[in-house]
Amino acid sequence: MKRVYNFSAGPSCLPVEVLQKAADEMVSYGDSGMSVMEMSHRSSYFKDILAEAKSLYKELMNVPDNYEILFLQGGASTQFAMVPLNLLSKSNKADFMVTGSWAKKAYQESARYGEAKVIASSEDKTFSYIPKVDSKDFTPDADFFHICVNNTIYGSRFRPDNLPDTGDVPLVGDMSSNILSEVYDVSKFGLIYAGAQKNMGPAGVTAVIIRKDLIGHAKDITPTMLNYKIHADNDSCYNTPPCYGIYICKLVYEWVKAKGGVAAMEKINKEKAKKLYDFIDNSKLFTAPVVPEDRSIMNVTFVTGSDELDALFVKESKKAGMENLKGHRSIGGMRASIYNAMPMAGIDTLIDFMTKFEKENA
Amino acid sequence: MKRVYNFSAGPSCLPVEVLQKAADEMVSYGDSGMSVMEMSHRSSYFKDILAEAKSLYKELMNVPDNYEILFLQGGASTQFAMVPLNLLSKSNKADFMVTGSWAKKAYQESARYGEAKVIASSEDKTFSYIPKVDSKDFTPDADFFHICVNNTIYGSRFRPDNLPDTGDVPLVGDMSSNILSEVYDVSKFGLIYAGAQKNMGPAGVTAVIIRKDLIGHAKDITPTMLNYKIHADNDSCYNTPPCYGIYICKLVYEWVKAKGGVAAMEKINKEKAKKLYDFIDNSKLFTAPVVPEDRSIMNVTFVTGSDELDALFVKESKKAGMENLKGHRSIGGMRASIYNAMPMAGIDTLIDFMTKFEKENA
Numbered sequence: 001m002k003r004v005y006n007f008s009a010g011p012s013c014l015p016v017e018v019l020q021k022a023a024d025e026m027v028s029y030g031d032s033g034m035s036v037m038e039m040s041h042r043s044s045y046f047k048d049i050l051a052e053a054k055s056l057y058k059e060l061m062n063v064p065d066n067y068e069i070l071f072l073q074g075g076a077s078t079q080f081a082m083v084p085l086n087l088l089s090k091s092n093k094a095d096f097m098v099t100g101s102w103a104k105k106a107y108q109e110s111a112r113y114g115e116a117k118v119i120a121s122s123e124d125k126t127f128s129y130i131p132k133v134d135s136k137d138f139t140p141d142a143d144f145f146h147i148c149v150n151n152t153i154y155g156s157r158f159r160p161d162n163l164p165d166t167g168d169v170p171l172v173g174d175m176s177s178n179i180l181s182e183v184y185d186v187s188k189f190g191l192i193y194a195g196a197q198k199n200m201g202p203a204g205v206t207a208v209i210i211r212k213d214l215i216g217h218a219k220d221i222t223p224t225m226l227n228y229k230i231h232a233d234n235d236s237c238y239n240t241p242p243c244y245g246i247y248i249c250k251l252v253y254e255w256v257k258a259k260g261g262v263a264a265m266e267k268i269n270k271e272k273a274k275k276l277y278d279f280i281d282n283s284k285l286f287t288a289p290v291v292p293e294d295r296s297i298m299n300v301t302f303v304t305g306s307d308e309l310d311a312l313f314v315k316e317s318k319k320a321g322m323e324n325l326k327g328h329r330s331i332g333g334m335r336a337s338i339y340n341a342m343p344m345a346g347i348d349t350l351i352d353f354m355t356k357f358e359k360e361n362a
Numbered sequence: 363m364k365r366v367y368n369f370s371a372g373p374s375c376l377p378v379e380v381l382q383k384a385a386d387e388m389v390s391y392g393d394s395g396m397s398v399m400e401m402s403h404r405s406s407y408f409k410d411i412l413a414e415a416k417s418l419y420k421e422l423m424n425v426p427d428n429y430e431i432l433f434l435q436g437g438a439s440t441q442f443a444m445v446p447l448n449l450l451s452k453s454n455k456a457d458f459m460v461t462g463s464w465a466k467k468a469y470q471e472s473a474r475y476g477e478a479k480v481i482a483s484s485e486d487k488t489f490s491y492i493p494k495v496d497s498k499d500f501t502p503d504a505d506f507f508h509i510c511v512n513n514t515i516y517g518s519r520f521r522p523d524n525l526p527d528t529g530d531v532p533l534v535g536d537m538s539s540n541i542l543s544e545v546y547d548v549s550k551f552g553l554i555y556a557g558a559q560k561n562m563g564p565a566g567v568t569a570v571i572i573r574k575d576l577i578g579h580a581k582d583i584t585p586t587m588l589n590y591k592i593h594a595d596n597d598s599c600y601n602t603p604p605c606y607g608i609y610i611c612k613l614v615y616e617w618v619k620a621k622g623g624v625a626a627m628e629k630i631n632k633e634k635a636k637k638l639y640d641f642i643d644n645s646k647l648f649t650a651p652v653v654p655e656d657r658s659i660m661n662v663t664f665v666t667g668s669d670e671l672d673a674l675f676v677k678e679s680k681k682a683g684m685e686n687l688k689g690h691r692s693i694g695g696m697r698a699s700i701y702n703a704m705p706m707a708g709i710d711t712l713i714d715f716m717t718k719f720e721k722e723n724a
Contacts, residue, residue: 004395008402011605016389019397023388027381033366033685035381037564037610040370040686073435073566074587077601081585109586197602202399204435204566204604221583223443224471225436239439240559242566242604243373248399323395324402 005346008324009152009299009337010177010198016341018251036247041240049247050236056253060262063186063209070208070228071236071246076102076176079193079206080109082226083144083172087191088114089217091141095119097164100127100151101330102174110146113219119145119164126331127154130294135165144170144190150178152198153328155301155335156294160184170214178298179207180256181340182266190214199298199339201249204242256340265340272338272347273297279351285309285358289333303333309361310334320353322346367708370686371514371661371699372539372560378703380613398609403602411609412598418615422624425548425571432570432590433598433608438464438538441555441568442471444588445506445534449553450476451579453503457481459526462489462513463692464536472508475581481507481526488693489516492656497527506532506552512540514560515690517663517697518656522546532576540660541569542618543702544628552576561660561701563611566604618702627702634700634709635659641713647671647720651695665695671723672696682715684708 006013029036032045039046054069092114096107098121110116120131145166150157170190179194191210197203218227230238280286280302288302314326327333368375391398394407401408416431454476458469460483472478482493507528512519532552541556553572559565580589592600642648648664676688689695
């Protein structure tokens with residue numbers, strides 16, 4: 001069966017073993033005589049799938065016991081509203097670092113519900129770095145401090161050892177595009193959310209890890225379905241959850257665990273990213289715009305410096321069996337999203353192609 | 363491969379042909395070299411799937427051109443908030459008929475955002491009928507009038523010829539559990555919403571049909587993701603939509619069309635329902651609590667009159683290859699959900715079993 005190297009930023013490549021298992025179980029799951037799509041969310045079959053997904057995610061992310069795990073709908077974009085609606089409960093103030101488009105959207109949505117302050121932004125240099133910050137500039141009584149941990153469009157990230165020190169103010173992290181890719185200390189966060197469609201499963205599931213004391217303080221105007229407490233009290237089954245998506249996430253968690261967990265993924269991911277960045281940094285044609293210390297190991301952005309050559313690169317790479325290397329429509333250039341499911345062979349194929357392209361077009 | 367007759371109220375049985383096709387295309391869709399789950403929602407492959415899903419749904423439901431079709435997330439429960447947040451734009455008043463648990467929840471959520479009035483309720487008789495109403499009792503300047511067209515838990519429905527005549531007030535219908543089951547005139551509604559997981563696809567997709575003039579009047583407090591205009595302006599791709607679920611919906615739409623469309627489904631559904639209700643009405647053991655003229659043709663509720671016998675029925679039916687015949691936890695008894703994908707053979711198997719059960723236990 002034809003398979004391409006899919007460098008899409010999201011939805012994006014999933015482990016082929018997971019897809020094969022899903023295909024095998026599609027018409028009848030185990031001895032159930034039905035598809036996971038057809039199961040009542042109150043059935044013991046699905047309850048087991050949900051419990052297993054939750055338990056595996058807890059284990060993989062090393063989530064402390066004072067946190068709740070929720071599987072929700074609506075993507076990170078819905079979290080942009082849920083976070084302020086639920087967490088702006090005391091001072092009604094929040095701090096933001098604007099390090100990319102999604103970080104900015106999160107800020108803008110929060111600003112509709114409370115006093116939102118931009119502590120630092122890297123928009124001056126097309127979001128090509130993570131600003132250095134001093135915690136003395138933070139709002140001491142903020143209800144939360146929001147960062148987008150990995151910036152999918154621009155290809156930068158907060159390293160695990162470079163998170164802002166927010167003290168008692170809950171740090172909220174959007175980890176949609178680097179969840180399960182390297183080890184982050186969950187206890188440094190009050191809340192972590194991630195749309196599944198990059199490193200965890202299909203679009204339509206959002207995994208939320210929230211410290212329990214942050215649950216239960218939603219504003220009066222909060223729609224019931226956007227209240228974390230409703231979902232926490234009902235173990236993500238207040239209404240029908242996105243059952244099939246949760247099942248795929250479970251299969252991906254099993255795959256990550258079998259590979260050795262997040263630490264093992266981190267090792268492989270760093271090797272993959274280093275190989276690609278090293279090639280780019282040594283190239284006469286390609287350059288990577290993000291400063292080395294802040295580079296994402298999931299989304300590798302690069303340019304030739306010529307719009308025509310960039311377009312040619314995207315076109316020719318497609319013919320060579322590589323899909324979705326075009327950069328985001330807002331910045332152009334190229335982007336190789338190399339999530340957990342992208343094998344080293346995909347990186348090698350890309351580098352071989354880039355080598356050839358450089359020779360022909362330098 | 364083992365398959366059972368699955369009478370679940372939702373998520374519920376899907377056509378086995380759809381599941382088989384999904385399995386076949388799971389690892390690589392067409393010539394794409396990737397799963398539908400792995401496709402960028404901005405790719406031409408997915409754009410085609412979305413356009414086709416929308417076009418088929420429009421055709422099957424005979425949606426007039428002055429309506430927009432949206433594929434959203436969050437289920438009907440999220441619509442309970444979206445409807446008032448977007449439609450309560452002039453008088454801030456809305457009317458409700460409370461004919462079941464979901465109708466009541468919709469009313470309760472609206473009451474948080476405006477003046478919500480219960481025009482009629484059938485709670486006095488455990489929601490076993492649809493109340494007769496007089497349009498003179500309706501709020502003349504209401505922003506909308508809400509009904510739950512089919513009541514999944516209690517097994518009643520508003521027939522297509524029995525919709526309240528709301529004049530110029532937009533009628534809003536929750537059709538989660540009877541969408542595509544019989545012909546309703548969309549032009550009688552201002553808005554129809556349906557969670558996919560009963561008659562249309564997997565949980566995690568909500569299809570909304572909204573008259574275009576009702577778009578663009580959301581309250582200031584409305585979260586961006588709960589604003590119909592955002593989704594209408596971006597053709598359901600403001601953020602990443604639930605791509606895989608939409609793809610399954612498309613396969614189900616193709617299946618319904620191949621069967622002859624909604625009118626053909628209605629004919630079969632009425633035959634299935636009549637056969638089952640006729641058996642119950644002629645039985646000495648089983649009774650159907652809903653008044654005949656208001657009975658759902660999707661969710662058939664029945665009881666023996668004895669909790670012990672009901673429990674035995676559910677247990678024994680499971681052994682006989684029928685799943686999820688237990689009534690909703692709030693009312694007990696039995697419920698056979700016989701959605702489009704339930705074949706006549708499933709009805710026959712159930713009636714055979716009921717005949718045997720009655721002989722043994724009358």
